[in-house]
Amino acid sequence: MPLPTSRPTPSGGSGPDLPTATDSGTGVGAGSTGVGPSHMSPGEFRRCGHAVVDWIADYWQDLPSRPVTPPVTPGQVADRLPAQAPETGEDFGTLLQDLDTLILPGMAHWQHPGFLGFFPMTTSGPAVLAQMLTAGLNAQGMAWATNPAATELEQRVMDWLADLMALPDRFTRGGVIQDTASSAMLVALTAALWRRAGEQWRNHGSGPGYTVYTSTEANCSVHKAVRLSGLGDLQLRRIPVESHTQALRPDLLRQAVEADLSAGLTPVAAIATIGTTSTTAIDPLPAVADICRSHDVWLHVDGAYAGVAAICPELRWINDGLEHADSYSVNTHKWLLTGFECSPMWFADPAAVTQAMTVTQSYLREVTGDPRQAPDYRDWQIPLGRPFRALKLWFTLRWYGADGLRAHLRRGVELARIFADLVRGDDRFEVVAPSPFGLVCFRLRADCSVNAQLLKRLNAGGDILLSSTDVNGRFTLRMAAGGTATTADHIAHAWSRIRAEADRLTGTGHRSG
Amino acid sequence: MPLPTSRPTPSGGSGPDLPTATDSGTGVGAGSTGVGPSHMSPGEFRRCGHAVVDWIADYWQDLPSRPVTPPVTPGQVADRLPAQAPETGEDFGTLLQDLDTLILPGMAHWQHPGFLGFFPMTTSGPAVLAQMLTAGLNAQGMAWATNPAATELEQRVMDWLADLMALPDRFTRGGVIQDTASSAMLVALTAALWRRAGEQWRNHGSGPGYTVYTSTEANCSVHKAVRLSGLGDLQLRRIPVESHTQALRPDLLRQAVEADLSAGLTPVAAIATIGTTSTTAIDPLPAVADICRSHDVWLHVDGAYAGVAAICPELRWINDGLEHADSYSVNTHKWLLTGFECSPMWFADPAAVTQAMTVTQSYLREVTGDPRQAPDYRDWQIPLGRPFRALKLWFTLRWYGADGLRAHLRRGVELARIFADLVRGDDRFEVVAPSPFGLVCFRLRADCSVNAQLLKRLNAGGDILLSSTDVNGRFTLRMAAGGTATTADHIAHAWSRIRAEADRLTGTGHRSG
CATH class of the missing domain: 3.90.1150.10 (Aspartate Aminotransferase, domain 1)
Structure with missing residues (x-):
């Protein structure tokens, strides 16, 4: 498919090779003022967009012929890129060509059939198409009012997923899509600290020695969340695992919690994993949950990779104990075909997180609703703004x-x-x-x-x-x-x-x- | 353009209406095993993708005929959605139709020409096309090694943007793309706390009364970052503004800092704004920077909306004082046409953030590089994984x-x-x-x-x-x-x-x- 080889005129009008019928009207890229930037015309967008779709299909089909990781050394890609942005605009054909010649040879191809490292980061036709639509809609759902349909679709589709995974009823209507499991971890820890601080924030220092527990095999995001939330590295207790299963040893967890309590410290949260990053080990949730309930410790369960396996009845045993978790997160961008990023997360009591996270300003007055009617998801996550990720999960x-x-x-x-x-x-x-x-x-x-x-x-x-x-x-x-x-x-x-x-x-x- | 009206066979083979030439080969959606899920075939992806591109172009052109915000009440959209996911797959035409009939009528249209609230969240043809490509590539750049080209393109294009905005030299090669300015805020505060704590983490509580300063008009993300980082609400000092300009009063900032020092507290960070969310007020950076330098206070500057205006020489005066900032963030997804999300951020000393944020595990051994050669951007941000956002900025x-x-x-x-x-x-x-x-x-x-x-x-x-x-x-x-x-x-x-x-x-x- 031929791409435009010259830029449109600065007036944004149609060049001779652009169909005038589709170029009329306003919309993104079609401002009607006589002067201004040369936005891409609708006709160009259609033509370039079709070429991009074909490029993606070709890329997927050609993947086996590419090296899964590139034979490059640091600086090799950058050295071929100009030192400055161009003064005048370039045509889209040139951009796509440079993607082929300058960028692709320096990429690791995560969709390559021989990519067997880390965890798979799967996507799919419907997910990519939904991401295109999300980019085109470019609407953000910081509040119900700024995107009612996206908010309600998210709530509904999170219930769908909970149902597919046979999650405990306590998570119904408690779902939200985070970007990654790392962010989910920090949000969970923040809610745990809020609850433990008597639902007041830590105005007088970090409180009576808050401590957090996880296994030595937990994802590094636990450590990062502990740091970000203002606890010291020494306040993270890494409980050893059983050598054959690589699963957390609940006897040692109980000892650690009780020792800390005896020392006057305050156990706040435990993070258990369904499918560790290292070996897909499964921590013994029922035993961990028992300890957490005894001492009012928030239980967050990280099922980033393996949690979605519960969609298969024969693997549903991994959910055992989840009925006592305060929060649970999975990544559908790993094994469940939605493309990066998409991290569904559920709370047993969403009020714990919204109370901890809600901050307001007068400029958000019109978009602050009644949480009993509809969620303002900005208060369930770290950023204020949020993209329409529910669409790709739905599709x-x-x-x-x-x-x-x-x-x-x-x-x-x-x-x-x-x-x-x-x-x-x-x-x-x-x-x-x-x-x-x-x-x-x-x-x-x-x-x-x-x-x-x-x-x-x-x-x-x-x-x-x-x-x-x-x-x-x-x-x-x-x-x-x-x-x-x-x-x-x-x-x-x-x-x-x-x-x-x-x-x-x-x-x-x-x-x- | 006709869309498939029936699902492909479970074998993933071509239906009678699919071109066989393009359906051969492996790749996403074309697994060659005889049994398995019915991934979308390359031929279907092309056809559905072209329809999606046209859908977006039509949407943009039809926007003026839609209400900018929907006349819906909470629950109205959700009530029309099924309670459960389907047991068997549905065809793409049905999905796109449901987007039209169930979702669009409940959306606020951020690209509508009459959308004059909040700040504009602009996108553009090249940005949307780049987002499509990013979705298709679906490669993540947590480390240089997991996506060398994306890492090096990001570093280069962040230097381009710094150059376009005439930023101080201290930010060269110190750029990273965050998802939002809220995340940038938390990362900056984390680095500030790390530096102030003598480059050790806060193992013994929250330290000697860390305090943070910003104006009463600062974005709510300052408050959220303070909370997330484990400081109490009372540790955030909201400095009053001058009533005519809505800009922070440096005399009152100096008083507050000195009073806290006298009380034995430790001023850690000040957040100044170029273009507040409320009124686009501009804090007096040179005076604020003076105070910060006197007392070793980290200066983060939030230019989320207005910072990119410095691309115009006649507005470049807004940069005055940035040469003393420790970190600076802008959103190109607001005014600079890249679509949501894209928050460029610069550090004067990236080591401050990477030292504060770096956590490792053995499973990341192969993708941990030498930061003097190439950045592993996972250590510059909250999540571990990261999408290829540099592509849309480049385009x-x-x-x-x-x-x-x-x-x-x-x-x-x-x-x-x-x-x-x-x-x-x-x-x-x-x-x-x-x-x-x-x-x-x-x-x-x-x-x-x-x-x-x-x-x-x-x-x-x-x-x-x-x-x-x-x-x-x-x-x-x-x-x-x-x-x-x-x-x-x-x-x-x-x-x-x-x-x-x-x-x-x-x-x-x-x-x-």
Whole structure:
């Protein structure tokens, strides 16, 4: 599709190659004053937009031919970019071309079928289309009044998701979409501190030694939230895990809480995880919840990666204990196809967070409603403004339907099972943690340095990307299935690469029985 | 353009109406396993995507025919939405149709030419197209290594913007894109607290009575950041403003800081504003900076709305004093055409923030780089993950060029000048604060209740939306120009509506000389 090769005239009028019928009228990019900036005309937007849609479809189809991570060194991309912005506007064809030649070669491709590192960050056709619409609408929902439909759709679709995941009733109408699980963590901790401070804020210092509890395996966002909320690093208690499961040890949690209470400190919050980032370990929620209830400690549950697996009945056991959580967050942008960013979060008592977070000014007078009628979601989150993220969750849940979502999740679990079986079939390797979801943690039965070397060689090939972690102090490789483009063939290929590099590193061939 | 009316088969294969040539290959939505979820095929994505692009262009062109805010009451939209997600997938045509019939009638249209409330939240063709591409790439840049090109483009384009705005050299290579100015505020305060605490975190309570200073007119995000960072509400000092300019009074700031020092407290940060949300007042930065430097107080400057005006040489005086700021943030999603969200922020010493924010785990080992070579932007912000926002800033700056950006900004200023002149020409009204940018604050010379009534009647018409604030304790209307679709005709129409409602309310006609 040909793109405009010259800029429109400064008057914003149609160039000779632009259809005049679609260029009339006002709207974004069509200001009718005779002088002013040269906004993109509606006709140009249509033509360039169609080209962008095709570009995305081509990109997805061409992904397997690209290296999953780029062979670049720091500064290499920047060095090819001009030092200054242009004085006069450039045409869209040039921009798209520069994306191809300057940017793409320096990107890691998270949608690549060989992207098996970290966790998958899935998106989908309906999610991308919804994000386009969100960008076009460009309306923000800081309050019910500034976007009533977005607010009500969010509340409804969060109830849909809670229902799909069979969450406890206490979360009904308590849902909100955060950008990321890190922000959800900070919001939860803020609400916990508010509640513990007798619903007054900490006007007289940080109070009687507030303490926070999580496992040594919890996501780094716990630590970040503790810091941001003004507690010292030493006020975060990292409870050891059981070595085989990598799950928090509730006996040690209870000891820590009781020791702090004896020392005159004030336990405020515990963060348990359903599916840790390191190994997808599942903390024993019922036991953790017991301790929290005994001592009025806020229980936040981080299900960023694995929480959505509860959509499948056979994995719903992961919810056990959630009925006692004060807050719960998941990322649909990891495994549930909505694209980045989308972090659904639920509160058992939304008033705890809105009371802690609400600050007002007279310029928001017209958009401050009655929370009993409709939420002003600005008071449920860190930023004041908020994009219309509910649209992509709505589109994604509807396009796939519950059965389509289950099929997608099950494929990730199935590919991980296939991979784990391959690893177990080679006695040079070991699977080092349970793999109930899409992640398999494994290692060569060899020194950490050999495993680090293995990972380095694997990732240098450009066809696959794995990542690593430490499990019980030992360097471990992580293979995360669940990306939409990753098939059994890609898993088989990854394993053949791993075996071949192991052959070279260990000087041995495959020794499975 | 016809959209698919039936779902593809579960195998993900092409239906009879889908072109097979474009449907082959892997990629998002084209998994090749025989069983699995029915991802959208590339052919469907192209067809639906073209329809979405046309939908957006149509939406922008049809905006003037819609009410700027919807005549709905709480619950009205939600009541029409099903209680549960569908069990099986729905086709995309149905989704788009429901957007039209269920959602749009309940939305406030921020891109409407009559949207004159709050501040404009502008977007543009190139920004929306970049957001589409960002959604399609769906790659995240938590670290240089997870998206080298996005990281380096962000650093470069932030230098471009600093150069366009003629920012002090100290901010070069100190730029990062936050989601919103609220998040920027919290990050700045966190860095300030870190620095003041001797670059150690607050392990022993909140320290020796940390205090924060801002004007009574500062954005509510200052208050929210103070709360989130664990300081009490009473630790925020709200310094009164000069009544004519609504700018912070530096004499009172100095008194407050010195009184706190005498009382053994520790002043940590001051937040000054270039263009307050209420009236676009400009705090006296040089005087504020003087006080901050005398007492080692971190100076954060919030230029969320007005900061980008410095792209115009005739408005560059607003930067006066920025050479002493420790951090500075603006929103390009307000006046600079990039769409929501995009909040560029600069640090004079990025190490202050990265040291305060950096937390690590072994699973991030491969993506932790040397900050002297390339930034890992996760350590510059609250969330761990981050979308590729630099792309839309790059596209927007290049499409418009410096002269196009200046033309756009100048049109907003010009429309505000036209409006202010109209208001001044009617002696029933008064302009109550300086209006150097796109905002005019005005009121009837009458009781607050009459002004509140005036606003209510104006906004009930559906053709325009204004908002309000309090200035020197009196109810004041706000008219914000700068939206891309708003022209001199719309400003004239708004004024005729205002005059007509004033006639009815005051029982008088126009009495200008």
